């Protein structure tokens with residue numbers, strides 16, 4: 001088994017510690033609305049070191 005976690009790196013400070021990178025919902029970009037009418041947001045990464053928000057590939 002190889003690790004499936006794709007390495008994410010903060011483009012601003014170079015932090016690539018997964019414990020300091022958190023995925024969160026980008027409330028400005030709605031992907032679609034579910035059948036219940038609740039919005040499903042795009043995901044983005046937040047750097048715990050510098051607070052930078054960036055897109056995950």
Ligand SMILES: [Zn+2]
Pocket residue numbers: 010011012013014015047048049050051052
């Ligand atoms: Zn950073």
